[in-house]
Structure formats: C-alpha cells, structure tokens
Amino acid sequence: EKEFETRFNIPHITDVFDDAVSIPSTFCLRMRTPVSEEFAGGYPSDEEWHGYINKNDRVLLKVIHYSSPTSAGAECIDPDCTWVEQWVHRAGPREKIYFRPEEVKAAIVTCGGLCPGLNDVIRQIVITLEIYGVKKIVGIPFGYRGFSAKELNEMPLSRKVVQNIHLSGGSLLGVSRGGPSISEIVDSMEERGINMLFVLGGNGTHAGANAIHNECRTRRMKVAVVGVPKTIDNDILLMDKTFGFDTAVEEAQRAINSAYIEAHSAYHGVGIVKLMGRSSGFIAMHAALASGQIDICLIPEVPFNLHGPHGVLRHLKYLIETKGSAVVCVAEGAGQNFLDKTNAKDASGNVVFGDIGVHIQQEIKKAFKAISVSVDVKYIDPTYMIRACRANASDGILCTVLGQNAVHGAFAGYSGITVGICNTHYVYLPIPEVISYPRLVDPNSRMWHRCLTSTGQPDFI
Numbered sequence: 140e141k142e143f144e145t146r147f148n149i150p151h152i153t154d155v156f157d158d159a160v161s162i163p164s165t166f167c168l169r170m171r172t173p174v175s176e177e178f179a180g181g182y183p184s185d186e187e188w189h190g191y192i193n194k195n196d197r198v199l200l201k202v203i204h205y206s207s208p209t210s211a212g213a214e215c216i217d218p219d220c221t222w223v224e225q226w227v228h229r230a231g232p233r234e235k236i237y238f239r240p241e242e243v244k245a246a247i248v249t250c251g252g253l254c255p256g257l258n259d260v261i262r263q264i265v266i267t268l269e270i271y272g273v274k275k276i277v278g279i280p281f282g283y284r285g286f287s288a289k290e291l292n293e294m295p296l297s298r299k300v301v302q303n304i305h306l307s308g309g310s311l312l313g314v315s316r317g318g319p320s321i322s323e324i325v326d327s328m329e330e331r332g333i334n335m336l337f338v339l340g341g342n343g344t345h346a347g348a349n350a351i352h353n354e355c356r357t358r359r360m361k362v363a364v365v366g367v368p369k370t371i372d373n374d375i376l377l378m379d380k381t382f383g384f385d386t387a388v389e390e391a392q393r394a395i396n397s398a399y400i401e402a403h404s405a406y407h408g409v410g411i412v413k414l415m416g417r418s419s420g421f422i423a424m425h426a427a428l429a430s431g432q433i434d435i436c437l438i439p440e441v442p443f444n445l446h447g448p449h450g451v452l453r454h455l456k457y458l459i460e461t462k463g464s465a466v467v468c469v470a471e472g473a474g475q476n477f478l479d480k481t482n483a484k485d486a487s488g489n490v491v492f493g494d495i496g497v498h499i500q501q502e503i504k505k506a507f508k509a510i511s512v513s514v515d516v517k518y519i520d521p522t523y524m525i526r527a528c529r530a531n532a533s534d535g536i537l538c539t540v541l542g543q544n545a546v547h548g549a550f551a552g553y554s555g556i557t558v559g560i561c562n563t564h565y566v567y568l569p570i571p572e573v574i575s576y577p578r579l580v581d582p583n584s585r586m587w588h589r590c591l592t593s594t595g596q597p598d599f600i
C-alpha cells in the first residue's frame with residue numbers, strides 16, 4: 140500500500156487563525172419543504188447518511204500508465220517514473236463550516252473579457268449562498284474597477300435578481316481590465332465589510348485574487364477568496380476544461396461552416412476563420428475536429444512557415460488544384476512571428492496581438508497573384524460573437540457545479556483557491572499552481588495527431 144501525497148495543498152483558515160472555530164454546516168444536502176419564513180437551510184441530514192465531502196477526500200489527477208516516456212503525450216513528472224501520481228483536494232460541501240452565515244457579506248466580481256457562462260456562475264454562487272443562509276450578497280460592478288470607482292454602487296444580489304440571468308450571455312455585473320491596486324481593493328473590502336470574495340476571471344484576475352488573499356492574511360482579515368477560472372481558451376493547467384470552452388467550440392462551427400460554404404461556392408475559394416487562443420490552440424483544434432471542414436489548422440504551439448516548399452501557401456495551391464477550395468482555421472496567437480511588433484498593451488498589461496487572419500489573407504492574395512492563379516479569399520473573425528453567447532447545456536452544467544463548489548470552498552474555510560474539474564471530478568486547487576503558465580496543446584499528443592489526421596495537413600516546416 141502506498142501512502143498518498145497531496146501535491147496540491149490548499150490554504151485553510153486554520154493555518155493562520157488559531158481562534159478559527161467551525162460550526163455544523165447550514166447547507167442542507169436534502170431540502171425539505173420550508174416550514175416557516177425563517178427557512179434558510181440548516182435542516183440536519185439523515186443521521187445514517189452523512190453525504191458531505193470529507194476534508195481528506197482526494198482526487199487522483201492522472202490515471203494513465205505510460206510504459207515509455209516516448210509514448211504520445213507522456214508527461215512524466217519524475218524522469219524515473221512512468222506512473223504519475225498526483226492527488227488533489229475534492230470539492231464539495233463540508234460537514235463543518237468556518238463562517239456563520241449571518242456574519243457573511245459575500246461579494247462577486249467578474250474581470251477580464253467576456254466568456255459564455257459568467258452569468259450561470261454568478262447565479263449559482265448567489266443561490267448557494269442563500270441556501271447556506273447568507274443574507275448579504277453583492278456584486279461589484281465592472282471588475283476590480285468597481286472597488287475603487289465611487290460612482291459605481293455595489294449591486295445587491297438575491298435569487299430573485301439572478302433567477303433568469305443565465306438566459307443571456309455577458310456578465311450581469313459587467314467586466315473590465317486594469318483598475319485599482321491590491322491594497323486599494325483590500326481597503327475597499329475592509330470598508331464594505333466583505334469577508335467572502337468570489338472572483339471570476341482569467342490568469343490576470345487570479346493573480347489579483349491570490350494577491351488579495353495574501354494581503355488579507357497580512358492584515359489578519361478572516362476572508363475567503365475563491366476564484367472560478369474563466370478562460371474560453373481552456374488554457375488553465377491541470378483542468379480537464381474550463382467553462383465557456385464547449386460553447387466556443389460549438390459556436391465556432393457556425394463560422395467555420397459559413398467559411399466552408401463561401402469557399403465551396405466560389406471559384407478557387409479560400410475561407411479563413413480566426414478563433415480565440417492567445418497561447419493555446421485548443422479552440423482551433425477542437426473546432427477543426429468537430430467540424431470536419433477544415434483543411435489547415437494553425438495553432439500557437441506548432442510553428443509553421445507560410446512560404447517555401449513546405450509552407451502553408453504551397454499546400455493551399457495544392458488544395459486549390461485538387462479540391463478547388465480550402466478552409467483554414469487559425470488561432471489568434473499563431474504565427475505572431477510573421478507580424479510587426481507594436482508593443483501595444485491593454486489596460487491590464489496584456490500584449491495586443493496583430494491580426495494573423497488578415498496577414499494570411501493578404502499573403503494568400505499576393506502569392507496567388509504572383510503565379511497568376513485567381514483566388515477568392517473570405518476572412519471571418521467571429522471572436523466577439525462567440526464570447527457574447529450564452530452557455531450551452533454542457534457549459535451550463537459545468538458553471539452550476541463550479542459556482543456551487545466555490546461557495547462550499549469558502550464556507551469550508553479555504554482561501555486563495557480556485558475550483559475546477561480534474562479527471563472528471565471537481566476539485567479545489569491552490570491559485571499559484573494553475574496560473575504559473577498557460578496549459579498548451581502538446582504537439583506530441585494523440586489529440587493533435589487526430590486533428591492532423593482529420594485535416595490531412597502536412598507539417599509546414
């Protein structure tokens with residue numbers, strides 16, 4: 140028998156507060172009909188059925204035995220070991236909680252860009268907080284900026300307010316980039332009496348959330364800061380997938396299908412679709428796999444040449460000659476080496492990318508003109524149409540579970556954590572572990588090989 144080791148330990152309130160005491164959970168696992176106006180959770184579950192998640196429950200992160208480190212996709216942590224064993228804290232409601240619901244003021248904030256499912260997560264956080272018995276729930280408007288902007292009032296939230304918000308895309312609370320410093324944010328939290336903060340955002344937002352968590356600890360504030368990773372690109376380490384990704388892949392089909400029809404209906408038609416993916420090509424790869432209409436899929440992880448005997452343009456010429464048309468899908472972060480550096484940054488300090496879609500379109504036109512072959516190139520950028528969509532069914536479920544688990548994590552006394560799905564189970568992870576770098580498509584993985592098999596494209600090097 141092997142003793143298991145949790146690689147991904149998460150901070151708990153009792154790590155720093157000796158006086159932190161727990162009370163029995165007010166979250167009821169089995170709801171009963173309310174018997175009075177006072178109903179706000181708190182019914183004891185059947186004694187013989189415990190049902191809460193034990194704090195020592197762990198999820199095994201990887202369940203594969205690589206018989207050789209040269210196997211496709213093998214990622215051995217220890218070079219001598221081909222059995223990757225990593226244990227992660229299991230998410231869910233605990234029997235003991237570390238916050239009295241009547242003393243909680245919970246705040247929710249959404250930062251960065253839009254992503255399908257934000258409203259679904261907000262909704263579930265509010266609903267679950269109410270079931271614990273929390274009365275004070277507010278939304279911070281327009282991301283971290285809402286903490287400092289005096290003209291922006293916090294938005295009171297309740298089940299009634301959030302009941303139907305998941306029926307539309309976007310964020311009820313609004314989003315933004317940039318904003319106040321961490322100490323200003325924590326000052327504002329102190330002033331407002333916020334002791335539970337739910338932060339929905341990407342890597343930047345999570346870096347902020349972790350800094351807020353640390354600052355609260357420094358000031359000895361008993362606060363739970365819990366993140367819900369929002370990245371449509373699906374580029375968060377260790378997680379099977381993040382919310383919004385499925386919807387994005389599904390919605391991308393519509394753009395790809397339009398590009399295919401345009402290309403197919405034109406004489407020597409070429410359709411180009413640019414999809415999201417700053418450093419990771421998951422959306423482009425999955426959209427190519429799902430649609431079956433892509434001839435060339437270009438992602439940031441796999442270098443390519445446009446020109447030369449093995450370049451994309453040479454292959455396009457071959458496709459035009461043999462099939463009469465072609466469809467290219469390119470991730471926004473791919474081929475940035477071909478574009479002039481602008482050094483432009485957004486309000487959060489992220490580098491603004493050049494438009495690779497436009498570049499490829501221009502290069503195709505030039506190259507075919509040079510050999511006197513006519514082409515009809517159509518370029519589609521569906522980015523903002525996809526981001527603003529409402530979540531599809533599978534993302535709706537994912538958001539529901541993540542939102543609920545975020546609240547369970549906060550009540551359980553954890554802080555500086557984020558929620559996710561690992562190896563089909565829901566887990567809590569320490570924030571720094573998941574934002575140290577983006578998760579990438581492994582060019583040696585089975586999935587990328589499957590994508591290449593499906594498109595039929597060669598190496599462009």
Ligand code: ATP
Pocket residue numbers: 250251252253282283284315316317318340341342343344345346347348350369370371486487489
């Ligand atoms: P997206 O995936 O949409 O880019 P994101 O969370 O990465 O999401 P950003 O605009 O980069 O979006 O950051 C969101 C917020 O987090 C901004 O208000 C920004 O000021 C703050 N932020 C970004 N990076 C950090 C950091 N390293 N430390 C503290 N706060 C940060």
Ligand code: MG
Pocket residue numbers: 251341342343489
């Ligand atoms: Mg980001």
